[in-house]
Amino acid sequence: xxxxxxxxxxxxxxxxxxxxxxxxxxxxxxxxxxxxxxxxxxxxxxxxxxxxxxxxxxxxxxxxxxxxxxxxxxxxxxxxxxxxxxxxxxxxxxxxxxxxxxxxxxxxxxxxxxxxxxxxxxxxxxxxxxxxxxxxxxxxxxxxxxxxxxxxxxxxxxxxxxxxxxxxxxxxxxxxxxxxxxxxxxxxxxxxxxxxxxxxxxxxxxxxxxxxxxxxxxxxxxxxxxxxxxxxxxxxxxxxxxxxxxxxxxxxxxxxxxxxxxxxxxxxxxxxxxxxxxxxxxxxxxxxxxxxxxxxxxxxxxxxxxxxxxxxxxxxxxxxxxxxxxxxxxxxxxxxxxxxxxxxxxxxxxxxxxxxxxxxxxxxxxxxxxxxxxxxxxxxxxxxxxxxxxxxxxxxxxxxxxxxxxxxxxxxxxxxxxxxxxxxxxxxxxxxxxxxxxxxxxxxxxxxxxxxxxxxxxxxxxxxxxxxxxxxxxxxxxxxxxxxxxxxxxxxxxxxxxxxxxxxxxxxxxxxxxxxxxxxxxxxxxxxxxxxxxxxxxxxxxxxxxxxxxxxxxxxxxxxxxxxxxxxxxxxxxxxxxxxxxxxxxxxxxxxxxxxxxxxxxxxxxxxxxxxxxxxxxxxxxxxxxxxxxxxxxxxxxxxxxxxxxxxxxxxxxxxxxxxxxxxxxxxxxxxxxxxxxxxxxxxxxxxxxxxxxxxxxxxxxxxxxxxxxxxxxxxxxxxxxxxxxxxxxxxxxxxxxxx
Numbered sequence: 001x002x003x004x005x006x007x008x009x010x011x012x013x014x015x016x017x018x019x020x021x022x023x024x025x026x027x028x029x030x031x032x033x034x035x036x037x038x039x040x041x042x043x044x045x046x047x048x049x050x051x052x053x054x055x056x057x058x059x060x061x062x063x064x065x066x067x068x069x070x071x072x073x074x075x076x077x078x079x080x081x082x083x084x085x086x087x088x089x090x091x092x093x094x095x096x097x098x099x100x101x102x103x104x105x106x107x108x109x110x111x112x113x114x115x116x117x118x119x120x121x122x123x124x125x126x127x128x129x130x131x132x133x134x135x136x137x138x139x140x141x142x143x144x145x146x147x148x149x150x151x152x153x154x155x156x157x158x159x160x161x162x163x164x165x166x167x168x169x170x171x172x173x174x175x176x177x178x179x180x181x182x183x184x185x186x187x188x189x190x191x192x193x194x195x196x197x198x199x200x201x202x203x204x205x206x207x208x209x210x211x212x213x214x215x216x217x218x219x220x221x222x223x224x225x226x227x228x229x230x231x232x233x234x235x236x237x238x239x240x241x242x243x244x245x246x247x248x249x250x251x252x253x254x255x256x257x258x259x260x261x262x263x264x265x266x267x268x269x270x271x272x273x274x275x276x277x278x279x280x281x282x283x284x285x286x287x288x289x290x291x292x293x294x295x296x297x298x299x300x301x302x303x304x305x306x307x308x309x310x311x312x313x314x315x316x317x318x319x320x321x322x323x324x325x326x327x328x329x330x331x332x333x334x335x336x337x338x339x340x341x342x343x344x345x346x347x348x349x350x351x352x353x354x355x356x357x358x359x360x361x362x363x364x365x366x367x368x369x370x371x372x373x374x375x376x377x378x379x380x381x382x383x384x385x386x387x388x389x390x391x392x393x394x395x396x397x398x399x400x401x402x403x404x405x406x407x408x409x410x411x412x413x414x415x416x417x418x419x420x421x422x423x424x425x426x427x428x429x430x431x432x433x434x435x436x437x438x439x440x441x442x443x444x445x446x447x448x449x450x451x452x453x454x455x456x457x458x459x460x461x462x463x464x465x466x467x468x469x470x471x472x473x474x475x476x477x478x479x480x481x482x483x484x485x486x487x488x489x490x491x492x493x494x495x496x497x498x499x500x501x502x503x504x505x506x507x508x509x510x511x512x513x514x515x516x517x518x519x520x521x522x523x524x525x526x527x528x529x530x531x532x533x534x535x536x537x538x539x540x541x542x543x544x545x546x547x548x549x550x551x552x553x554x555x556x557x558x559x560x561x562x563x564x565x566x567x568x569x570x571x572x573x574x575x576x577x578x579x580x581x582x583x584x585x586x587x588x589x590x591x592x593x594x595x596x597x598x599x600x601x602x603x604x605x606x607x608x609x610x611x612x613x614x615x616x617x618x619x620x621x622x623x624x625x626x627x628x629x630x631x632x633x634x635x636x637x638x639x640x641x642x643x644x645x646x647x648x649x650x651x652x653x654x655x656x657x658x659x660x661x662x663x664x665x666x667x668x669x670x671x672x673x674x675x676x677x678x679x680x681x682x683x684x685x686x687x688x689x690x691x692x693x694x695x696x697x698x699x700x701x702x703x704x705x706x707x708x709x710x711x712x713x714x715x716x717x718x719x720x721x722x723x724x725x726x727x728x729x730x731x732x733x734x735x736x737x738x739x740x
Contacts, residue, residue: 055296070180074164081199087231098125098150173209200228264334289480295328307582327469344449348532359424362500364636372408402515413442428458456557466496499633531572541567547576552591605642621645
């Protein structure tokens with residue numbers, strides 16, 4: 001037994017040693033190959049380069065696409081500025097040869113704990129390699145190459161040259177590559193003029209430009225800046241007095257508007273998409289000579305820009321146009337201090353078609369004409385409210401959506417179920433946080449929200465017969481030799497049935513005709529639309545205003561708001577809808593939605609719908625005035641047929657004698673005629689709805705009243721009864737009831 005254990009342990013040891021040798025061989029081979037790689041010196045030395053971006057006709061897009069247009073020499077920067085980056089990013093920068101092995105080992109241990117490659121332990125030299133020589137993918141192979149190339153750079157350049165190259169290539173968010181570009185953008189000044197607290201803020205951003213953005217996440221940025229200042233103080237590079245003064249100074253930004261306008265351009269959105277496709281930062285894309293060919297349509301881009309310009313919007317804004325069939329972004333424009341497509345905003349009621357009504361249609365839970373009781377309600381401890389606190393009683397699903405009534409939306413979401421509804425929305429490109437699990441979702445109450453590309457993209461599903469694909473800016477990319485390196489191959493997936501998509505579209509056409517987007521009605525186009533307005537909590541002010549509208553060919557989305565959450569004076573049905581209207585008015589689009597074969601028109605009994613809130617098919621005997629035409633999926637037709645006008649339902653008559661008069665009370669229907677006959681005199685009630693009272697004088701001690709009632713348009717089929725009254729001076733009740 002002992003011998004067996006001993007042999008087993010020896011085998012395990014040998015296997016372990018073999019595995020170690022294999023790993024060592026693998027690592028060394030990658031390292032040797034990386035050492036043999038030639039450094040891309042242009043990427044290290046070029047002050048700035050231009051990314052070539054083309055429209056859908058392969059013509060250069062006339063936008064400023066230069067990267068690192070501004071360059072800062074190391075000698076021009078203050079010692080505090082240089083020290084801020086060294087203290088937070090690489091304290092031993094001047095004492096190592098490109099690699100800090102202690103930091104790498106510590107990072108590896110943290111990665112093992114996390115179960116993924118989370119930290120890199122990179123020196124400034126390694127970060128320079130990552131941003132100029134390699135792709136941005138997080139793999140162990142790339143890390144080994146990074147180490148090898150860092151040694152090559154240290155052998156070729158001085159520490160001062162490396163630091164200068166690093167400071168002029170590192171990314172600071174908001175399209176800012178290099179410290180000069182970042183300083184110009186955030187503070188409207190040259191990097192040589194930065195104060196210590198301003199330099200510390202910029203040094204703090206680079207770890208995560210989104211997380212530590214002073215525009216989007218001020219508190220995070222302030223805390224990170226103060227950490228940089230603290231490290232400088234610990235390193236003896238900042239006195240206690242300087243540290244205390246700097247950390248108690250607020251971050252004061254002075255955003256450069258010229259840079260701001262470039263930040264949300266079509267070209268920038270395309271470059272960002274190219275970075276994800278190629279796994280390269282923008283500067284490398286430019287240096288390697290890649291050419292980006294997009295779907296931009298110049299006519300539509302100009303029309304969208306003019307439509308927004310005409311409204312003279314004073315807040316941040318964004319507009320997008322998507323070709324529904326190709327799932328391509330043909331026009332995009334935005335204006336903000338922050339990159340709008342990187343931001344998430346609450347969608348308000350614009351989420352209702354995506355999350356609530358289209359899933360309910362596809363699950364055969366509702367018809368467009370289904371009636372929902374709009375009333376004060378509480379579902380799972382959530383008590384939604386309508387705008388203005390107004391409740392409408394029973395309303396159709398079509399009306400609830402077109403007029404954006406909240407209570408029915410929450411009720412329908414409860415019928416579908418939150419998880420199932422979210423699964424539909426996710427299939428249409430909407431992302432949710434794990435905390436998004438309440439009925440507030442029906443009204444757009446998300447933890448983070450959506451951006452305009454995601455929301456407009458989701459609506460293309462309805463126009464495209466229920467099929468979805470993520471909209472793209474880029475058609476294809478070539479290298480400097482015009483060799484194709486990427487082509488966008490659209491992959492559609494069916495999210496909704498064709499019939500469900502059409503019924504939802506038809507409901508949104510009502511919104512564009514008579515609902516919250518009725519400003520579009522004057523276009524005289526076959527167009528569907530939904531508006532959304534997000535109010536500031538506990539305030540009458542608004543934070544976001546949306547309109548998403550689409551024809552068969554294209555979807556146009558508009559968002560107005562402020563990414564710093566400054567209130568706006570706009571609402572979805574006003575300025576955003578006016579912008580959409582102006583865009584579609586200037587574009588030649590006469591496309592029409594085509595009714596699919598599995599959508600049919602049927603007559604339903606309107607009296608049954610309005611009285612009992614049931615959707616039943618009309619029978620052949622019901623006069624046309626008591627029916628209404630509605631659209632249905634052939635997969636979800638009403639199963640019941642009305643019995644109206646084939647037989648007369650019994651009416652309950654309550655009667656009494658009062659002051660020698662016969663009093664008869666009953667509930668009348670406006671399509672019925674009621675005739676009361678006594679002493680050869682007739683009293684007729686017709687066309688009345690609701691509670692009615694008939695008073696007939698009693699001239700005899702005992703007197704009969706004969707009652708006939710029938711459908712007004714079908715008098716041949718009638719019901720009747722007799723009620724006997726005894727004349728008396730006292731009030732006498734004669735509650736004769738008939739039950740159906």
